[in-house]
Amino acid sequence: xxxxxxxxxxxxxxxxxxxxxxxxxxxxxxxxxxxxxxxxxxxxxxxxxxxxxxxxxxxxxxxxxxxxxxxxxxxxxxxxxxxxxxxxxxxxxxxxxxxxxxxxxxxxxxx
Amino acid sequence: xxxxxxxxxxxxxxxxxxxxxxxxxxxxxxxxxxxxxxxxxxxxxxxxxxxxxxxxxxxxxxxxxxxxxxxxxxxxxxxxxxxxxxxxxxxxxxxxxxxxxxxxxxxxxxxxxx
Numbered sequence: 001x002x003x004x005x006x007x008x009x010x011x012x013x014x015x016x017x018x019x020x021x022x023x024x025x026x027x028x029x030x031x032x033x034x035x036x037x038x039x040x041x042x043x044x045x046x047x048x049x050x051x052x053x054x055x056x057x058x059x060x061x062x063x064x065x066x067x068x069x070x071x072x073x074x075x076x077x078x079x080x081x082x083x084x085x086x087x088x089x090x091x092x093x094x095x096x097x098x099x100x101x102x103x104x105x106x107x108x109x110x111x
Numbered sequence: 112x113x114x115x116x117x118x119x120x121x122x123x124x125x126x127x128x129x130x131x132x133x134x135x136x137x138x139x140x141x142x143x144x145x146x147x148x149x150x151x152x153x154x155x156x157x158x159x160x161x162x163x164x165x166x167x168x169x170x171x172x173x174x175x176x177x178x179x180x181x182x183x184x185x186x187x188x189x190x191x192x193x194x195x196x197x198x199x200x201x202x203x204x205x206x207x208x209x210x211x212x213x214x215x216x217x218x219x220x221x222x223x224x225x
Contacts, residue, residue: 031211042216101153
């Protein structure tokens with residue numbers, strides 16, 4: 001299956017703390033993407049990491065990829081209440097045009 | 112880039128009625144996707160267009176569902192004889208061709224079937 005599975009399903013932290021979310025998948029991939037979804041809104045693309053990359057940064061986001069373990073992690077540093085959202089990973093196979101999403105991680109950042 | 116636009120934002124309909132949703136993708140994007148999302152779940156893939164051609168339709172989509180993308184621009188998703196189980200958020204996304212191209216999502220149409 002091309003689907004990624006996020007873990008944990010839910011995460012509650014205090015503002016200022018770091019949040020780590022994990023993603024596991026089963027097939028070989030070309031890249032893996034992370035998306036955020038605020039309540040009642042569409043998904044927003046956060047970051048893409050290619051299969052030949054091990055780590056990538058974007059602002060307060062840090063993504064790692066371990067293709068040998070078929071896993072990825074998303075770290076949000078110095079979290080803010082505005083980071084409260086659901087986060088989804090989407091592994092993408094070679095020549096695949098579609099993304100299959102798991103159930104996501106629901107992050108709550110308490111002020 | 113005005114983003115992906117979906118209309119209406121909300122639709123309440125009675126069981127058995129037909130409904131149609133519209134999606135206007137980002138103008139230069141030739142790929143267009145429809146997803147369905149229920150509460151607490153991730154988006155489920157429904158169908159995909161490359162320009163005006165519908166290249167894949169999920170088995171989740173019964174024959175009551177039909178999607179079109181005339182002229183490769185906007186797309187419509189029609190649900191005939193709606194059922195309560197059709198209540199969900201319907202999301203549209205677009206992207207340019209090319210590996211790694213991220214999907215740009217609209218804010219969805221929330222359908223409630225009473």
